[in-house]
Amino acid sequence: MSAPGNKIVTRFKRHWQLKLWIEVIMYALGLTIFTYFVFQIILFSVVVFVVAAGIMALIIKPYALNLQKVSTYIDQHLHDAEYSTGLLLIPEENLSDIAKLQQHKIITELNARLKTLKPPGHSIRGVVVMGLFVVIGFVISQFDLMRPSQKIQQSNMPSEQIVFVPTDSTQVKTKPPKVESQHVTIQYPKYTNTPSFQTSEMNIKVLEGSELSWHIKFDSAIESVTMESMGNHYPMQPVDSAYVSTSKAKSTGFYNFKFINSDGASYVSQLYSIEVIKDQIPIVEVKDIKQFTSFSFKDSKNLAFNASITDDFGVASAYIIATVSKGSGESVKFREEKLNFDTGVVVGGKRQNLSKTINLDQMKMEPGDELYFYIEVLDQKRPKPNKSRSETFFAVVKDTVSDQFAVEGTMGVDLMPDYFRSQRQLIIDTEKLLKDKPKLLSQEFKFKSNELGFDQKVLRIKYAEFMGDESEFGPAQQESEGTHEEGEQHDSEDPLAEYTHKHDTENEHNLVAEEGEGGEKEDPLHEYLHNHDDPEESTLFTQSLKSKLRQALNQMWDSELYLRLYQPEKSLTYQYKALKLIQEIKNSARIYVHRIGFDPPPIKENKRLTGKIKKVKNFRKEEELAQPALYPFIRQATLRLEQLVANKQILSESDRNLFEQARNELAIKAIEAPGKYLKTLQQLKQITEIKEIPSSTLIEVQKELFAVLPEANPNPIKKEKVASEINELLLKELEIHD
Known part of the structure; x- marks a missing residue:
């Protein structure tokens, strides 16, 4: 039978072991993430995790923890245990009565106090170490600090060795030397922060501006070594029993090596490519914003x-x-x-x-x-x-205050007064009055509303002047002025009569015929005449602008009415309508003229209006633009190859010069796709360097050069043809019987 306090110690032991295993996993996980950032290989990272976890488990040994060690730790760090935790591991029947009492006491104390005791471990240290591994690995991955070492490792792999062939096999008397070692040292520009590295591969791809250094070592002494690139020759300098040549990568091209042996025989290698890549411009992407944003x-x-x-x-x-x-x-x-x-x-x-x-x-x-x-x-x-x-x-x-008005299309001079810009301000003041209404006294509110009504009246009168009105109320008001006493009596009856808009009495819009006009005969041409004596017709605007402006005046009438009645909330509707009409008038009055043509040279003042055109001459230029022929040397080379293959002729010096020019033209085109034309360039190089060329090589080169030439555009022309007498008789017979 197990001891009654055994579960307490076992539970503390499991907590302790879990803490130690977490520390082991933290160390192993940090090293695994670091490995993945550096090498970018998942399988290798998994292997590192397993190995690192095993090593750390052997060092920390969470599996070796036992109950005796746990009880000793509790006795040393918990004063209430009274160094009696070992009694919890002994069965109760094996204890004396005093030991049993002590065991029950310790069980009670541990149940209450053991939670305050933390098992030993370094989990925080494990988290810190894992974080350091992650940060270091991320920095290495971000700045590619391990890329040079990887390139060096790859460059040490065996590659194709440079092979030289003699240009004239008849001159070969001794065994030609072989290449003992070869490599290219590449130094990227300093701003890339990339250390130099080496590669034994002669076909290289580098960043623009990189420093290149070729190093070739032969197994025996030779006379001289030259590097040839795009028609240029660069002698290689002997350094420590090897030959070295340096250059800066500026453009994509091709190169090869050529050396002269001690017996005077010359050897040439195949062509190799240098592909220069450009430093790319930064890429910018803007997020979380629209192309156009407006704010009030x-x-x-x-x-x-x-x-x-x-x-x-x-x-x-x-x-x-x-x-x-x-x-x-x-x-x-x-x-x-x-x-x-x-x-x-x-x-x-x-x-x-x-x-x-x-x-x-x-x-x-x-x-x-x-x-x-x-x-x-x-x-x-x-x-x-x-x-x-x-x-x-x-x-x-957004500008919600200024409202400029212009009629450039119909007026030669801008005669619009400043009052034309105040309708929007009236709306703003009215809205402000409604917002401040709870804070204002009733008398103050009515006073401000009446003042706004007066401003609306002034604005309406100014607009009415441009309509041709000569008074505030038109003809009806002039008639009313003749009866002054009736006006006074009317004012006494209705104090708002002066400010109201009564269509049935003042007949502002001529909608109802006046008394005495019913018998007059309507003029059928009235609608088509522009009578300047009539104030309704004497206006600076066209008929469409006039009607819209009249509608705006009507809206101003109603707006002023409700402002005078201390009801600005009802007046706002008419104010917005008036503002909309004013905006339409402004937009419709604009005229946009697109300026075209050319500016002639200025004429001298003493020559103007003289009528003399003796020295005036027209200028006429005629020129025929002919497109230059593409790849002329390649075209000539294909024809010459046909003759060489058919007649089995020997290459002359002029032929070699022709193929050299054709190779230069092909090299320019091959810059766009080096791998596509590299073999043809090598064969052309052999034709120009080596004297004995098999016919199969000439046929293959001719085929490839034909593929390079663009397709000829059709050029139909009219040709003269001699007609025979029989054909003419046949045509006449056909015309007769047609």
Whole structure:
């Protein structure tokens, strides 16, 4: 029978073991993540995890923990245990009465106090070590610090050795030397932070601006070694029993080696390619923002967005170019600012996520101002960095105050008064009055409403002047002025009669015939005449503008009425309608003329209006543009190869020069696709260097050169043909019987 306190100690032991196993896993997991960042191989990372976990388990030994060790630890670190935890491991029947009492006491104390005792372990240290491994591995992966070592490891792999063939087999008297060692040292530009590395592969692909150094060592002494590239010859310098040549990678091309043996025989290698890659420009992607954003004056004017920037060798700087435009027309002003991102740019980082929040108020933007901005990024390329920029984004603060009116299309001079710009201001003041109504006394509210009604009246009268009205109320008002006493009596009866709009009495819009006019005969030509004596017709506007302006005046009448009646909320509807009509008038009055043609040269003042055209001559130029022939030497080479194959002729010096020119033309085309034409270039090189060329090689080269030539465009021409007498008789017979 087990001891009654055995479960307490066992539970503490399991907690202790779990803590130790977590520490083991943390160490192994950190090393595994580091391995994956460096080598990018999942299977290898799994193997590292298993091995690291096994080694750490042997070191920490969580499996070796036993109950005796646990009880000893509890006695040493828990005072209430009274060094009696060992009694919990002994069965109760094997204890004396005093020991049993002590055992029950310890069980009670441990149940209450054992939770406060933490088992030993270094789990926090395990988390810290794992974090360090993860950070170091991420940095190595981000900046490709292990790439050079990998390249060196790959470059040490066996590759195809350079093979030389004699240019003239008859001159070979001794055994030609062989290449003992070969390699190319590549030094990337300093801004890439990439150490130099070596490769034994002669077909190389490097970054533009890299330093290249070829190193070739022969097993016996030779006279001289030359490197040939794109028609140029570069002697290789002897250094420590080897031959070295250095160059800077500027453009894609081809090269080969040539050496002269001590007996005077020359040997040439096959062609190898140098593919130069460009340093790519940074890529900028702007997220979380629209192309065009507009804000009202009361809005929170913040532009928040994120930018994702990537570059192949790291970013040097990134910033925002913002331009604020103020004003319009000839008075527009621009202010350009350079803004930094809220998150700092990591110099040399290949992938960066930046964020920015632009506050338009801090940019000192007012209603009507516009903001244009874009992101500009520079990489670390030297001496001239690559620069890229994002698309342009726009932001504008809406202008709800100014309302300019113009009639450029119908008036030679802008005669519009300042009052034409105040209808929108009336709307703003009316809305403000309604908003402040709970704070105002009744008398103050009515006073302000009446004042707005007066402003509306002044605006209406100014518009009416452009309609040709000579008085406030038109002809009806003039008639009413003849009876002054009736007017006074009317005023005494209705104090608002002066401000109301009564269509049935004043007949403002001539909708109802006046008394005494019913018997008059209507003029059928009245609608088609423009009577300047009639104030309704004497206007500066066309008929369409006139009718819209009349409608606007009607809306102003009703707006003024409700303002006088202390009901501004009803007046707003008519004010908005009047503003809409005014906007339509403004837009319809504009005329846009697209300027075309050319500006003739200025005429001298003493020659104007003289009528003399003796020295005036027309200029006429005739030119025939002929497209140059493509690949002329390749065309000639194909014809010459046909003759050589058919007649089995020997290559002459002029033939070799022709094939040399054809090879240069093909090399220019091969830059776009080096692998496609490399074999043909090598064969042309053999034709120009080696004297004995088999016919099969000539036929294969001719076939490849034909494939390079573009298809000829059809060129139909009319040819003269001699007609025989029999054909003419036949044509006549056909015409007779047709």
